[in-house]
Amino acid sequence: MKDVNRTKAEVGIKNLLVHLGQDPDREGIVDTPKRVVKAMTEMTEGYFMDPKLILERQFASEGYDDLVVVRGIRFSSMCEHHLLPFIGEASVAYMPRDKVVGLSKLPRLVECYARRLQLQEKMTREIADAMQEHLNPIGVGVHVRAQHQCMACRGVKQQDADMVTTTVLGSLREDKCLKDEFIEAVYQKNG
Secondary structure, eight states, rough: HHHHHHHHHHHHHHHHHTTTTOOOOOOTTTHHHHHHHHHHHHTTTTOOOOOOTTOOOOOOOOOOOOOOOOEEEEEEEEEESSEEEEEEEEEEEEEOOSSSEEETTHHHHHHHHSSEEEEEHHHHHHHHHHHHHHOOSSEEEEEEEEEHHHSSSSTOOOOOOOEEEEEEEEEEHOHHHHHOOOOOOOOOOOO
């Protein structure tokens, strides 16, 4: 069935090329439908990643109960409205209750949700919710900043505009000082 769906997708891209006034048998684009379907499959592989499995391996926190922040997590995602990329950086934070997670797991979690057809607002919340559910922390913060090609190369054509979204849960929502500490850590310059 997968090969049938792939073939249908390739035919769809071929029809799009025709709609755009192109000859789909032209040398330069004869393999474009295959390449587009392969690229879209890769860019949406997050649907096959399980956040629970990503965050499953945890370690005793050894009494550490302050904010853990991972900044500069680069990602690219696909706008579900236009199928164009948005590219940016995520920062994630949590206050462990009794367990911590390996450092590489948090960028993997971002990738899990970025590699789907997305809205930035929804992605930010999904990452925070997954951390809250699977890490059982005292609090969670997720901050995402991205440039959207759907706004840069079409419509209002604002290449330098970026969008910032933040979700805080638990103690980071309830305690303004903790939320401020998170935001300060996100924007802190390397010294």
